[in-house]
Amino acid sequence: MKRLLAIGMALFLALPAVALAAGETAEEEKFNPASEWTLHPWIEINIGPIDMSINKAVAYLLLGAVVSCVIGIFLMRVKVGSEPTKRQALGETIYEVAQVQIAEQGLPTKAIGRWFPYVASLMVFIWVVNMIGFIPLPLSDEKWKIFGVEVPTLAIFAATSTLSVTLALAFMTWMFTHIEGIRANGLMKYLKSWIPDVPKALYPLIIPLEILGQFMRLISLSVRLYANMLAGHMLILTFIGLIFLVTPWIFPFSVLLSTVFYLFEVVIVVSIQAYIFAALSAIYIGSAIEPEH
Template sequence: MIHLLHSINSFITSGGEEESMYDIVMHHLTDHTITTGFIGNINEQYLNTKLFGIFDMRITRWVVMLWVAALVCLIIFVPIARKIKNARYGSSSKWVNLWEVLISFVHDEIVEPNFDHHYVKKAMPYFLSIFFFVLFCNLVGLIPGLSTPTGNLGVTAGLAILTLLGMIGVGMIKQGPVGYWAGLVPHGVPAFVIPLMFPIEIIGLFIKPFALTVRLFANMTAGHVVIIIFIYLVMMFQSYWVGIGSVAGSLMIYLLELLVAFIQAYIFATLSAMFIGSSMHAH
């Protein structure tokens, strides 16, 4: 047993002539700037300088994955919109109904409980977009050869920052620029607590999207790490018999990942809706 642990440890840490497990995991789960082909050319010619000195806009593998997910959204929903609009009594096509069910799900479970009745229609497009974009980002990584865009803190942070901006923006529009910041502190607290409460509420405001960022990232990364390690076990033990177990194990994790992809998209959209919806009223 100790021998096994020792050998695993040496496999993980050894750089050696073979790739270590750490290298493999990192290779699969981290971003790379694309240097070859058409996109490599564009990177070389137009995007080589950093925008405002901080934003390295060179197109990376993850950016392409984002575009894949966005493209899938467009390919699915633009024709669906036309079909739903034309079928007055509801389409009989299973494909259309599948997406209609998910759209109704977003309406009934995500937007409606968190927004006042007459804002539901205005809020729907944003949450439909965030739900399906995150969902397809999560699912893209389950296709062999592609990667999970949401398994990167930069991507999840970008989406969570939009939620944060949404909270502040909607709050300032609905409650007034001053009213919103004043309304962060709950009513009815004693006056001497306010100097203490205000920083706490400000921190809380930023912790909400931070939690969104980390939750989505960690959930989407963890499953991939486990799948990669299951597969790596075969190479580690140099045995076909281990393959049976590790393929079965990684298949199970894969199915779990499918479930997690839906759950995390739902959670991300629901929490965003909850945060933005609650910023409409002072508490």
């Protein structure tokens, strides 16, 4: 904990550019943390009405995918020796959490082999994307000059704090849920499984509610991750801004509170949200395969 506290303190004391870039303009505009979520296209790519432009959210996702693959190769593809190494122990711990706490709790036994790789990858990928969102990286839209050369400022930004990203992740789980439900049960049997055992007279009321409930899964899964990551980053950026935009006496309180929120997000929220998203994905897919499960 002392090491994490030191890292947090160093982060906010050593990165005035984060707050200055977000809080200063040529006309000294008021600090607005929400401006960090305005995604400016770096490379514009438009395919008809679909905007596929590369922006900082896409950059963070690509970086997260690369880091997730590196972690998987580094921790999982290890040669088992007579005495397990720390790397092997860490890899086995991650594997055990994904299998025992997520896959086996949500998926029927017959489906674990098929869907364990998906839920485990979800857990690792979301954890990585969440985590790198708290590491200052030169992937911001703001620039500052070093010896006359413009370079991006260091900033913190989580791709999972944008609704489009979490909605895309949730949509994959939602689609896989229904595809696997139809594959395992057949279309009509799967659709009938949505309807609880109630008198037929209630069907006109129950059926629309059940259909709405299926779409609400998509919304709740995406909004839960999005809201938690957005709130954490918004609080941290707000307190960083207070360090530079309020009277000097508030400085120690801003540093303390921003560090506390930073450590809370990194130590607790990042892992919990990755776990919950993967666990709910396993539960949804498992309940579609065995509706009575």
